[in-house]
Amino acid sequence: MALRGLARARALYEGRDQRARELKAEGRKVVGYLCYFAPPEILEAAGLVPYRIRGDVRHPVTRADEYVEPYGCPFVRNTFDLAVTGRYDFLDGLVMSHACDSVQRMYGIWTHYKPLAFSHMVNVPHTVTEASERFYRRELGFFRERVEQLAGRPISDEALHESIACYNRTRELTRELYALRKSDPPRLSGAEMLEVLIAGTGLPAAEFEDLLREVLAEVRARAAAPGVKRARLLFYGCINDDVSLIRLVEECSARVVMDDTCIGARGMAGTVPDGADPMGGFVQYYFRGFQCPRTYRGTDLSRFDYVVEAAREYGAQGVILYILSFCDPHKFDLVEVRRHLEQAGLASLVLEDDYTLANVESMRTRIQAFVEMLS
Amino acid sequence: MTELRRATKSLDTVRRAREMLGSYYKRAERRREGAPLAWCMAGVPSEVLQAFDLSCEWPENFGTVCAARGVAAELCERAEGEGYSQDLCSYVRNSIGYVSRLLELGQVPPEAPRGGLGTATMLLGSGALCDPRIKWFQSLSSQYLPLPVFHIDPMSPPHDSHVDDPRIEAHYKEILSETLHEQVAFLERTLGRPMDTERLRAALGNAQETIALLWEIQSLRRAVPCPMGSEDFFTGGVVPLLFMLGERDAVEYFRCLRDEVRDRVARGVGVIPDERFRLLWMGIPPWYNLGFFNSLGELGAVFPAETSYYVGAPVEIDLSDPLEALVDRTWKRAVWITRWGAEVIPENLSPSGFSQPGTRLIRQWVHDYRLDGAVMHRTRSCRAVSWGQIHIKNQLEEEGIPSLIFESDMADPRSWADTIIMGQIQGFLEAIAAGRRERARAS
Numbered sequence: 086m087a088l089r090g091l092a093r094a095r096a097l098y099e100g101r102d103q104r105a106r107e108l109k110a111e112g113r114k115v116v117g118y119l120c121y122f123a124p125p126e127i128l129e130a131a132g133l134v135p136y137r138i139r140g141d142v143r144h145p146v147t148r149a150d151e152y153v154e155p156y157g158c159p160f161v162r163n164t165f166d167l168a169v170t171g172r173y174d175f176l177d178g179l180v181m182s183h184a185c186d187s188v189q190r191m192y193g194i195w196t197h198y199k200p201l202a203f204s205h206m207v208n209v210p211h212t213v214t215e216a217s218e219r220f221y222r223r224e225l226g227f228f229r230e231r232v233e234q235l236a237g238r239p240i241s242d243e244a245l246h247e248s249i250a251c252y253n254r255t256r257e258l259t260r261e262l263y264a265l266r267k268s269d270p271p272r273l274s275g276a277e278m279l280e281v282l283i284a285g286t287g288l289p290a291a292e293f294e295d296l297l298r299e300v301l302a303e304v305r306a307r308a309a310a311p312g313v314k315r316a317r318l319l320f321y322g323c324i325n326d327d328v329s330l331i332r333l334v335e336e337c338s339a340r341v342v343m344d345d346t347c348i349g350a351r352g353m354a355g356t357v358p359d360g361a362d363p364m365g366g367f368v369q370y371y372f373r374g375f376q377c378p379r380t381y382r383g384t385d386l387s388r389f390d391y392v393v394e395a396a397r398e399y400g401a402q403g404v405i406l407y408i409l410s411f412c413d414p415h416k417f418d419l420v421e422v423r424r425h426l427e428q429a430g431l432a433s434l435v436l437e438d439d440y441t442l443a444n445v446e447s448m449r450t451r452i453q454a455f456v457e458m459l460s
Numbered sequence: 461m462t463e464l465r466r467a468t469k470s471l472d473t474v475r476r477a478r479e480m481l482g483s484y485y486k487r488a489e490r491r492r493e494g495a496p497l498a499w500c501m502a503g504v505p506s507e508v509l510q511a512f513d514l515s516c517e518w519p520e521n522f523g524t525v526c527a528a529r530g531v532a533a534e535l536c537e538r539a540e541g542e543g544y545s546q547d548l549c550s551y552v553r554n555s556i557g558y559v560s561r562l563l564e565l566g567q568v569p570p571e572a573p574r575g576g577l578g579t580a581t582m583l584l585g586s587g588a589l590c591d592p593r594i595k596w597f598q599s600l601s602s603q604y605l606p607l608p609v610f611h612i613d614p615m616s617p618p619h620d621s622h623v624d625d626p627r628i629e630a631h632y633k634e635i636l637s638e639t640l641h642e643q644v645a646f647l648e649r650t651l652g653r654p655m656d657t658e659r660l661r662a663a664l665g666n667a668q669e670t671i672a673l674l675w676e677i678q679s680l681r682r683a684v685p686c687p688m689g690s691e692d693f694f695t696g697g698v699v700p701l702l703f704m705l706g707e708r709d710a711v712e713y714f715r716c717l718r719d720e721v722r723d724r725v726a727r728g729v730g731v732i733p734d735e736r737f738r739l740l741w742m743g744i745p746p747w748y749n750l751g752f753f754n755s756l757g758e759l760g761a762v763f764p765a766e767t768s769y770y771v772g773a774p775v776e777i778d779l780s781d782p783l784e785a786l787v788d789r790t791w792k793r794a795v796w797i798t799r800w801g802a803e804v805i806p807e808n809l810s811p812s813g814f815s816q817p818g819t820r821l822i823r824q825w826v827h828d829y830r831l832d833g834a835v836m837h838r839t840r841s842c843r844a845v846s847w848g849q850i851h852i853k854n855q856l857e858e859e860g861i862p863s864l865i866f867e868s869d870m871a872d873p874r875s876w877a878d879t880i881i882m883g884q885i886q887g888f889l890e891a892i893a894a895g896r897r898e899r900a901r902a903s
């Protein structure tokens with residue numbers, strides 16, 4: 086029997102690229118993209134299959150060392166190692182964006198050693214000004230043109246609106262699912278939630294929408310669990326595309342009820358404004374509004390208010406700050422976000438990782454101590 | 461750790477740098493109490509600052525000075541204690557440690573070299589070159605010195621952009637022009653005075669001369685024996701190039717340096733008496749141990765070329781609208797770099813006068829400079845400059861040239877493991893010598 090709901094999400098999470106490979110076998114072109122600065126809506130509007138490039142924490146990096154230095158983002162290095170060892174051979178194209186130094190620099194190395202028939206970099210300014218918004222908008226225009234070339238057909242405004250609407254629905258449904266974690270205990274665990282989201286990153290939006298509807302129905306129908314009190318946490322930080330860490334936190338008598346990470350809530354907040362000017366909507370959503378620390382947003386700590394508000398809304402008592410080694414943007418913000426959380430009365434715990442989860446046991450001890458302190 | 465030492469300079473001009481570059485080294489004397497002073501990052505065009513007659517300090521340069529004077533480790537440690545990861549750029553950590561000490565003492569810490577940094581009234585950053593540059597002043601301002609911050613935000617074309625396409629050119633020039641105009645507007649607002657356009661024009665004219673002189677010096681360094689090594693470039697070339705581009709002092713200094721190098725070439729005088737290995741230097745130098753280059757000199761190695769702070773070929777510009785001339789210069793240089801292969805130097809568009817050479821150019825250097833090998837400094841806390849070394853190593857291998865990559869840091873001397881590094885260097889030089897003997901036998 087075909088799997089449904091959470092079971093299907095888990096299967097898709099585990100067989101990460103299975104659906105994309107199937108679609109490719111059906112003759113569709115699959116384009117891998119890293120970071121949201123290259124809006125997947127544009128790829129879909131051209132009939133392409135966007136596939137968010139992920140790492141694999143269980144995959145040991147071996148070959149990448151022949152081409153790129155060790156002191157850089159371990160996540161990006163891991164994705165490149167997967168490419169070099171053939172895991173991404175099903176991709177017809179590669180789209181990266183100037184998110185941070187690591188991604189930007191990896192683009193040159195990746196396209197040199199593992200060239201694809203189609204590759205493109207979306208450039209992204211570091212400051213939010215009218216000039217930089219105009220620049221990003223022009224970048225999106227160039228991106229659209231390149232995508233049209235790859236697809237061999239123009240992107241109609243209609244297709245773009247449809248794609249935007251579909252992505253917006255997935256975001257809305259995701260937020261509905263998140264809201265089911267406000268209750269105590271939450272109706273859905275942090276690990277389950279992340280599985281669904283990661284599953285979605287490998288699917289066309291319409292299929293993700295179906296999956297979300299199934300999951301919502303399933304979770305809504307769940308009987309309320311007995312109300313065991315556990316510490317409620319918000320998970321903040323670098324990209325997290327594996328559920329092990331959230332599972333670990335949840336094994337330590339805590340519940341991850343909310344997050345601020347880019348596959349999670351950070352990428353699901355709000356909707357792309359759609360109207361006469363879809364490109365303007367992308368600028369608003371993916372550039373002006375998207376809270377990635379790679380963008381300079383002034384020096385006022387109130388820029389982290391949204392994290393505090395999310396913690397309050399979801400009844401989180403503490404925050405896990407998850408940081409990957411050599412991630413400059415997050416490592417600068419770390420000091421400030423911590424201070425801001427502290428001022429708001431929210432305790433935090435920093436977990437640094439090199440994208441191998443090698444220190445799970447020491448992490449466990451520290452998480453346990455943190456959870457104990459909170460309760 | 462054995463001794464860290466300062467470089468012994470080979471050239472007279474470099475030895476006289478402090479006296480010749482008075483406008484930089486004597487700036488402490490010119491500080492006026494309460495007068496505006498900007499802390500700036502390399503990447504902010506110094507010509508524009510001159511056009512405002514604005515006093516400046518460069519925390520990056522301060523990082524190198526603190527490193528050379530042996531106080532950087534303590535300052536870095538202090539920043540780490542305040543939550544700034546050891547992964548972060550050591551120039552950044554050094555400046556954060558310094559500011560934190562300053563606030564604690566209420567005055568310039570006594571250990572600060574050169575009387576510390578002048579009291580800043582604004583912070584001028586740049587989004588070009590690396591991520592830390594866009595976050596550094598955010599940290600300084602939000603955590604320590606609540607000062608106005610302005611960042612220029614130039615964007616660089618990726619290596620595979622069609623830089624000959626007029627639309628691409630317009631795209632990159634537009635944001636550069638807009639961001640520079642915003643900077644001018646910010647300075648006009650903050651300082652309450654207009655920019656002196658004449659002065660900007662003069663500064664850009666001076667910068668053109670400087671760039672041409674450096675280009676000539678770099679070409680002269682091809683001579684055998686090599687008339688000028690990396691130690692002289694790093695001790696005597698970086699300050700006038702990065703922080704004084706556009707000043708008359710810098711032009712005169714580089715002219716004098718060019719004359720001296722030219723004279724050495726004519727007379728066949730080299731940096732070291734017995735030149736056995738001609739090596740390319742790649743990466744930021746260990747500022748706390750520039751004497752390292754002399755140690756290599758004692759082993760017969762000389763560095764006629766380096767990739768950092770590379771100036772490249774001069775370009776023609778029309779100075780009638782000086783701000784647009786700066787845009788044009790910046791774009792043309794980026795195009796030049798991109799054409800030589802910019803896959804590992806993605807930040808090739810910076811309004812300051814330096815960048816890094818493209819991959820194919822480095823391959824070309826093997827022949828131009830008669831290189832025997834390359835030594836690459838992998839700086840743990842700076843990814844922006846050290847990412848790409850393995851790629852260049854791979855490329856040089858195709859030219860039959862071996863490379864050594866060793867690890868340490870530019871300003872944090874705690875990373876320097878002298879015995880290990882010197883052992884690696886010796887092994888590397890021996891391997892080059894053995895390869896040479898092998899080839900001689902075979903032919």
Ligand code: SF4
Nearest residue numbers: 158185187323324412
């Ligand atoms: S984790 Fe940090 S360094 Fe890595 S890709 Fe994301 S922002 Fe860049």
Ligand code: SF4
Nearest residue numbers: 549590592842844845
């Ligand atoms: S390029 Fe490297 S050394 Fe320079 S500021 Fe950036 S991180 Fe620091």
